[in-house]
Amino acid sequence: MTHKVFIDGAAGTTGLEIAERLEGRSEFSLITLDDARRKDTGARREALNEADVAILCLPDDAAREAVELIDPAGGTRVIDASSAHRTAEGWCYGFPELVGAARVSDARRVSNPGCYPTGFLGLIAPLVREGLLPADWPYTVNAVSGYSGGGKALIERFEAEGAPAFRAYGYDLAHKHLPEMKEHAGLEHPVLFAPSVVPAYRGMIVEVPLHLGAMESDPHADALRDCLAEFYRDAPVVTVHEKQVVGEMLLETDSEPSDGLELFIFGNEGGWNARLVARLDNLGKGASGAAVQNLNLLCGLPETAGLKLPSA
């Protein structure tokens, strides 16, 4: 069976990488709109309703509009890469390792997680769920992203002459990723989030520093690592690294695309302080790779088909 897929926003950063991952996959046929019609509402309505799966790679408002263009009684299923529906009623949060692959497979509306939340939730959600970390802790997240994370506009800015060497942002303390981090980790308070961008095209490091010794549960860093290793034992996309000390954690300026999610727990000698670190490609598990993983699940195909994983 061939599944008809329409990528709305196919000319954008996320859309292009999804199409690249689907190249040569005979299970799918892509519905495409030429440049003159790709923003034409009528043409998009037709393509959206003809598709078995529509993947929305659009700004939030355009993604909401796309959903309205789809006949709810029709057969089109949706994967939304934008942040429009990540905490919305009736949408499945497309993080199969956390919500269960079966729930994604059965869903008609799937919201792809944000790139930073993928790192944060990958680390924190299982530990809160298993009771090792408190739900009412005031979590802090420090993160650095490659500039493709900001789509075409930020790519242009970082590839122009006089581009910044470093950009910290989010100083309104109201980043659009806060609601999904809180909700899908099951937290009582919004996290304090400090994102930044460096002149590397892709890649991101998301870090949660924790004073474990100040928690009532007083967990040891090694226990957190063991818990994550067990939680992700059968997850082909997630690697929980063994106990180690690294001198540094790097983002390369020209990394190859990767759809994996790497998790590290670094603890001090006594284990009462820890730095929980996720490393991923914002365009891989942070966007396009996650969309393809979810597409595979919706279509009843092997979860990692077409993904760029070290062992694949």
Ligand SMILES: NC(=O)C1=CN([C@@H]2O[C@H](COP(=O)(O)OP(=O)(O)OC[C@H]3O[C@@H](n4cnc5c(N)ncnc54)[C@H](OP(=O)(O)O)[C@@H]3O)[C@@H](O)[C@H]2O)C=CC1
């Ligand atoms: N980049 C990343 O790492 C990640 C992105 N996302 C999310 O994915 C979505 C897409 O992001 P990204 O690919 O980076 O953004 P881009 O700006 O690179 O691409 C967005 C695309 O959508 C097109 N577009 C805008 N409005 C419409 C419309 N009304 N109808 C049809 N097409 C339209 C744009 O057209 P034009 O080319 O003319 O501007 C552009 O090609 C966003 O919601 C983003 O937040 C999620 C996770 C990570």
Ligand SMILES: CC(=O)N[C@@H](CCC(=O)OP(=O)(O)O)C(=O)O
């Ligand atoms: C570097 C950069 O600008 N990143 C984007 C997030 C990219 C992403 O995850 O997209 P969603 O917002 O759709 O989740 C930002 O902080 O707004």
